[in-house]
Amino acid sequence: MRRFELVLPGSVDDCVKALAQAGPESKLLAGGTDLLPQLKNGLLKPARVIDLSGVPRLRAIEPGNGQGLRVGSAVTARTLELDRAVRAKYLSLAESGALVGSVQVRNLATLGGNLCNAAPSADMAPPLLALDAEAVVTGPKGERRVPIAAFFTGVRKTVLAPDELLVELVLPNPGARSGGSYLRHTPRRELDIAVVGVASQLTLANGVCTKARIALAAVAPIPLRATAAEQALEGQAVTPDRIKRAADLAVEAARPISDQRGSADFRRHLVRVLTRRTLTTALARASA
Amino acid sequence: MASVMKTTRDVKGIGLSILRPDGPDKVTGQVQYVADLNPRGLLHAKLLRSPYAHAKIVRIDVSRARALPGVRAVLTAADIPVLKKKAPTRAHAVLAIDRVVFAGQPVAAVAADELAIAEEALDLIDVQYDVLPVAADPLESMKPGAPPVAELGTEADTSEALAHGSVAGVTTEAKSSKAVNISQQARLQRGDVAKGFAESDVVIENTYRVPMVHQGYLEPHAVLAQWDTAGNLTLWASTQGSFNTRSEVADVLELPENRIKVIPMECGGGFGGKIRALCEPITAVLARATGRPVRYVMTRREELEAGMPAPQVIIKMKTGVKRDGTLMALEAEAILESGAFSGAVLAVAGVFLASLYRWPSFDVQGFEVLTHKPSIAAYRAPVAPQTIFAIDSQMEQIAKAIGVDPVEFRLRHLQREGDKMANNQPWLSNGAVEVLTRLAEHPLWKKRAEWKASSKDGKLRGTGLSLGGWLGGLQPTGATVRLNPDGTLQVLTGQVDIAGTNIALAQIAATAYGVDIDKVKITTGDTDVAPMTGLSAGSKTTYTVGVAVMQAAENARNQTLEIAAKELEASVHDLEIDNDKVVVRGVPDKGITLASIGKKGNLYMSKVEPVLGTSHPAFSVQAPAFCGQLARVEVDPDTGEVTLHNFVVAQDVGKAINPLQIEGQMQGGAVQSLGMALTEALIYDDQARLTNPSLLDYRKLTSADLPSIETIIVEKPAPHGPFGARGVGEPPIVPAPAAIANAIEDATGVRLTHLPLSPERIALAIAAAS
The missing domain is CATH 3.30.465.10 (Uridine Diphospho-n-acetylenolpyruvylglucosamine Reductase; domain 3)
Structure with missing residues (x-):
């Protein structure tokens, strides 16, 4: 790890000041679980590190x-x-x-x-x-x-x-008849990174879905929502068939790459499986 | 050597589950590893490594790095005259000369006052590369016209196979064709294979692939080097063999061996990866250049990118049997990808493929292929897990195809003692049949149908087992046993304890001499003082050093009895050792304490010789050791996730010197075997650069992935082992890949032949099949 200057602000205002002084060569340190390995492996070489551990509001x-x-x-x-x-x-x-x-x-x-x-x-x-x-x-x-x-x-x-x-x-408050679920796939049970992650949130009123949200991780450069899949559920009673249809539509929203963590094919396959499962759980939780 | 010691009473020695005395210090962080050493004037080393797998070095400019305050030395190959372009081993390729042949190869070395300064200096070294075409895939690399890896005329390195002992009668040779990257090849043949296949009813063909995997020792490679003014070099090393390290460093740096002292430090795991020298020569050179002690500790990333992993193994296999299960013919081609330098145990692969079962005809070819990747080394039973994965998966499929019980099928065809191995050497006494039989009697195996039928919630359940083993290594060794003036025993070997072997050796000394274990202290000496000894590898420490210790203790006992005989005016044959006293049998009050005999050996003007038992044996008889493993799994067919519900390890250990330590070996080996089976792979891109250089993406299993591992110790005495003991370290890493593949097929109906058996492979195979 390279030598760097460590700044320890005590408030959000101090942080903002420290950032303004430091310029682009600075990095913020919160838990450090991502930053420190990058520092140790020389992938990042900041001149200044601003440690956020002394800022209670955060x-x-x-x-x-x-x-x-x-x-x-x-x-x-x-x-x-x-x-x-x-x-x-x-x-x-x-x-x-x-x-x-x-x-x-x-x-x-x-x-x-x-x-x-x-x-x-x-x-x-x-x-x-x-x-x-x-x-x-x-x-x-x-x-x-x-x-x-x-x-x-x-x-x-x-x-x-x-x-x-x-x-x-x-x-925001999701309301009383709302339930959500997040699932991800990893080859190992702990200490791993999502090959695909899917979060679903369903809000119900009178047996009908008033709001559906389906969000995907690790299938595009940024986390994204599967809006067509959401629309296929909103205004409808959520049935197993509609969940299956939504899972198929979620696959279409995914734009995965192949890398060392998984192929694009497997990622699309997982989007279908995990969307189905999170929607099923979200429905059960919203109905409970 | 085969004699079983007669002790005069049951001392606390062999057979007891005794905790390792070094355990508490290790788990509380008190033990000193190389990285903890901090001598006055210490400098820290870093290596500049090539980002390219294959490139010409056009120019290196180190002037800016040398000018950085706190930098004490910056070296390139040009600064080290002993280096040669045709480096026969990785150790000799201290720094690249003109050309780099794998990504991560050291190009320049820095020693500085602080590690951070050394790292900064690396950024100030300017290297101009001309990138060259890369041989990244062994199947492409073995074709004529592939980009060459080794310098023309570099000889193949077969010393790893020799170190692991293990196979006579197989000649490996360097190939002399246009396929420049085939560095060794071997062929084993018997009978008429074509006729065998023609007469077969069921012919099965598969290609098995096992990727490069890393040994994953907790402590990375580390060494501290210091020279004295008289030109003697001391190395504090994390090594599996201090004498081997000394020889390799002496050879690379052209020094007399007695000018080098290797002090073996506590070794935080090796598993074959710390046999060969790696960073010792460059650290020694930096220490000489600076006149200061220099320490080099590899980072985990360096370990993964530029360590010495296990080879990728690709096995094309074809088998033919009669409808009634009669074996007819086996044909196999094994390709071992050894990276940028030769060194794979090709002969072992060939022997394993064709020796386990009674194939009347076989034709097994092996090729060692070089690629532009880090060169490989041994990994716990080198190439046995890979070859057994192929042959045992194949046996399971044959049994299934002809509808017979897979255990009965294996037992029917398993080679027995005296049968000829593929290299025409006879199989020696071993417990393969006993191990497999014990596993087949296990309730988890007997109730496999019930387990399968109990599948629920969309998950699929299955059971699988596999049998594998290791032939057992041999190497000369030595030990001394002294009697101290207070009657305690002092055992000295040069053997590095990487597996809890010192406690077993002390137990052997206790029983062989006739005192309780608490009277025995064992020391691993450095290369200046200890008897010369071999590697801690090949499952041979207890098997060979155990004999040396046993014989040295017997020798010390005999010397003790002779001294006592004179003192007591009795015949040696009437004496026995009881409760730390030598007594005349039947006359319990006539005796002399071991302490007084010990004292007489160190008294001013004493005429009694001090007791010094010695032994320095060489060996010729191996002790094969077999392990069977059984897995009960549950597969999520949608995600491909495998949950391991139970795992059983049954192993023939000959005689359990210390059952607790052996169970630890069985469980530890099983965990590494399961990692190879389920998650581990060094993944390279098409430019032969590692894409997963961290323990986040290079997935060793964690405790969350594993059930409690059940152990079953089987004892079929090894005729030449100390008290009948066999080696135990390597066999348990062998069977899991095939056991898991067999269990997954039982659960899902899908047969997988490429490791790791990852969720992706499983899920996509199930999706394709349905």
Whole structure:
């Protein structure tokens, strides 16, 4: 690992100032589970590292407007996995937190790190897409809100300017008759990266689906929604046949590549399987 | 050597499950590994490695790196006159000369005050490459016209096969054709294969593939080198054989062996990957250039990109049998991809393919093929898991095709003691039949139909087993046993303990001498002081060093009794050792303590010789050891995920010197075998660059993937082993790939022939079949 300057801000304002001074040669350190291996292997050589561990606001989980939830960007995967407020209404997000790495990794890895690294396989992105979350971003020009669907711009690229910081995620209340699920496939049970990840969220009223969200990871440069599959369910009673149809439509939304983690064919196959399974679970949870 | 010791009472020695005394220090992080050594003036080494698999080095400019403050040396091949262009082994290719032949090959070396400075210096070295065409696929590389890997005229390296001992009667030869990358070939034939196939009712053909896999030791390669002013080199090394390391470094650097002292440090795993020298020569050169101690510790990424993995093995196999199950003919072609340098155990592959079962006719050809990838080395029973995967998968399919019980079919055709192996050597005493029989009696095997029928929730259940083994290595060795002035014993060998063997050796000394294990201390000495000894490899430490220790302890015991006989004025034949005393049999109050005999050996003006038992045997009789494994699995046919519900390992160990340590070997070997079966592969792109250089994407199994592994120890004594013991380290890595493939077929009906048996392969095969 190269030598670098370490900055330890104590507040969000300090962070913004540190970013403004540091310039493009700086990196933010939250849990470090992605950053440190890149530093150690010489893939990144920042002159300055800004450590976020001393900023309490980034670790907060607080009620939002309209009974929604605000989740700080440095909340760990382990907290997402276990937090009651998250589990109560945003189970798919808790499930994505529970799947990351191992317990040791989850105690360090953060929501913001997972999103800002912007790997196509980021586990926490599909649940947030399916939950219509918004990212709260701050910088020298003040705060702005970005729908999570617009947050990712490419492989390891986001809308964040070099001097901006992801502060928190705002999750709207999905309502009483809503249920979600996140599943991913990995060859190994722990310590692995999604070959494909799928999050589904279904909201029901009078036996009819009023809102469907299906979001996919690791099948395109950015996490994406399978909107045609969603539309095939909305306004309908959700039956096994319609779930099957939606799973087929989700496959069409996927634009996978072949790499060392899986072929494009296998990824398309998994989108079908995991969409079917997450929709089935989401339906059961929404109906419960 | 075959004699069984008569002890005068049951001492606490062999047969007991005794914890390793080094265990607590290891699990609490107290043990010092090479990376923990921190001598005054220490410098840190880093190597600049080629990003290209095949390229001409046009120019290297190190001037900017040398100017960086804190940098003490920057070396290229031009700075090391002993290096030769036709490097016969990887160890000799210390730094690339003019051409790089795999991605990750060292091109320049840096020693600096801090590791971070050494890393910065690497960025300041300017290398201009001319990229050349790459031989990335062994099947392409073995064709005429492929881009050449070795320098013309470089000789094949068969020393790995010799180190693992194991096969006589197979001649391997360098091929002299236009196929420049075929570095060795061998052929084993018997009978009329064409006639055999013509008379066969059922002919099955398959191509089996096992990718390159990494040994995955916890501690990466590491060495610390220091020279004294008289020109003597000391190496603190993580090695499986300090004497071998000394010889290789002496050869590469053209030094007399007695000018090099190798101190074997605690070795955090080797599994064959730490037999050959790798980073020792360059570290020694850096230490000489700087006049300072220099330490080099490879990173995990370097290990995966530029270690010495196991070869990729591709086996085309065709078998013919009669409808009644009579074996008729076997034809096989085995291609071993050995990367940029020769060194695969080609002969072992050939022997394994045609020796396990009684094929009346066979024709087995083997080719070692070079490619532009890191060169390979041994990995725990080198090429046995790969070849057994092929032959055992094939046996299972034949049994299925003709509708007979797969265990009975194997037992019917399994070679027995005295039968001729493919190289015409006779099979020696072994427990293959006993192991397979024990496995077949296991309730999990007997209830396999019930397990299959209990499939639910869309998952598919199945059971599979496999049998494999290892022929057992041999190498000369030595040991001394001293009696201390307080009556305790001091055992000295040069044998590196990579597997808990020292506790077993101490148990052997205790029983052979006649004292309890707590009176025995065993030390692994450095190459200046220890008796010369072989590698900790080939499943031969207990089998060979155990004999040396046993004989040295017997020798020390005899010396002790002779001294006591004089002191007690009794005949040696009337004496026995009981409770740390030499006593006259039947006269319990007439005796002399071991402590007083020990004291007399170290008293001023004493005329009693100190007790020093020695033994330095060589060996000629191997002890084959077999292992059977049984897997009960559940397959998710949609995702291809395999859940391992149960796994059983049955193994013939001859005599269990320390059952607890042996069970650890059986379980550890099984886990590595299951990793090869299910998840592990070094994956290269078409430019022969590794695409998964981290433990995230190079998937060793974790505890979350594994059930508790049941062990069954079978004891069929080895006629020449110490107290009947056989080697135990290698057999348990052999059978799992075939056992899992057989279980998956039982569950899903799909037969897979390429490892790893990944979810993708399974799911897509099931989807294609349905």
